[in-house]
Structures are given as C-alpha cells and as structure tokens.
C-alpha cells in the first residue's frame with residue numbers, strides 16, 4: 424500500500440506567497456490546499472483534515488487569530504502562523520492561543536520547509552508514546568491519554584505545551600537548556616528562535632502554576648534553562 428501523502432492547509436490571501444509555499448512543499452511530497460479567505464478557512468479545515476496548518480494572520484473575512492482559536496477548540500493539529508515584522512504582539516497572542524510556531528515574513532522557503540518537517544515529525548512521534556503517569560499530587564500527567572490534572576482538576580494544554588511539559592516532567596530535577604528542549608520537542612532540525620521556548624513555558628505556567636510569577640513546578644535556572652521540580 425502506498426503511503427498516504429501528508430496534507431497541509433495554507434490559509435493565505437497573498438497569491439504570490441501562497442504559490443511559493445505550495446511550490447516548495449509539493450516538491451517535498453506534501454498535498455497542499457490553499458484558502459485565500461478567512462471565512463472559507465474553517466470549512467476547508469473540516470473538509471481536508473490537514474496534518475498541519477500554515478496560517479497567515481492578516482486575512483480578509485475572519486482574522487487569523489480567530490481561526491487559530493477556533494481550530495484549537497477541537498484539534499491538536501500543528502499550526503504555524505505567518506506574521507509581518509510589525510505584528511510582534513500578534514505573534515505572542517498567536518502562541519498563547521494555541522499556535523505552535525511562527526515565521527516572520529519575508530521568510531526563506533527552505534526555512535519554512537524545515538519547520539514544517541519538524542512539526543510533522545514531532546506530531547507523529549508524540550502520537551505513539553507509551554502510557555506513563557508523571558508528576559506528583561500537585562500536577563499529574565498521563566502520557567498515554569495526554570491528560571493533565573492540577574490539584575485533581577483537569578486542565579487543557581495544546582499539543583506542543585503538553586510535549587514540552589512532558590519532556591521536563593520525565594526527568595524531574597534535570598536542567599534542560601532551551602536548545603535541548605528545541606531538539607527534544609521541536610526536533611533536531613528545527614531552526615527557529617530559542618525564545619519560542621520561553622513563550623510556551625510562560626503559557627504553560629499560566630495554566631499549571633498557582634502563581635505564574637513565582638513558579639513552583641517549572642523553575643527557571645538562571646542563564647541555563649528550565650527544570651521540573653517534583654515533590655517525589
């Protein structure tokens with residue numbers, strides 16, 4: 424049986440950019456669907472069940488952040504947002520509402536391809552993890568069902584947040600550098616900005632810490648990186 428092609432939905436109204444993305448990703452063997460309009464994006468998403476979404480933030484119709492939020496309500500699909508240089512705030516908002524990564528325009532097609540590959544690999548790899556219970560009574564993590572409970576109450580993390588938390592909690596007390604976390608969670612070929620780690624850690628802390636400004640679970644190790652502090 425032939426391997427089914429992985430599908431990527433590109434939500435982008437600028438034809439030139441959309442065509443360029445299509446050209447490069449088709450060359451890598453992916454099936455590409457382009458939607459130029461925010462209103463159509465959700466229907467296209469439901470129709471094609473893509474393995475990854477590339478989402479421009481400035482769109483006619485529905486705005487990219489809203490699309491991101493709506494897709495995240497029902498799916499853990501990797502979402503990569505495209506932003507212009509002056510949309511710094513949107514990028515951070517995008518990551519906080521569930522986007523996995525961002526690329527700033529203008530970008531090199533090679534970099535985009537590398538990011539897409541890394542996210543698809545990550546998403547496949549984490550789908551086949553064995554079941555294990557991590558954490559302690561404050562925070563319990565089931566790696567099989569991918570559920571997290573804080574003081575007994577289930578909390579929702581995005582797929583990437585879960586993978587990052589799981590990586591840290593798998594080795595309590597061990598200090599991970601940003602680069603190590605990028606390698607382990609995003610994949611060794613990831614070429615993005617190590618600061619994305621900080622943004623995602625910040626988002627996880629808002630969900631799992633009693634006081635995100637004085638974290639007790641995920642600690643910052645100054646000038647090095649992060650570690651998960653377990654009571655066990």
Ligand code: CA
Nearest residue numbers: 436479481482
């Ligand atoms: Ca646009």
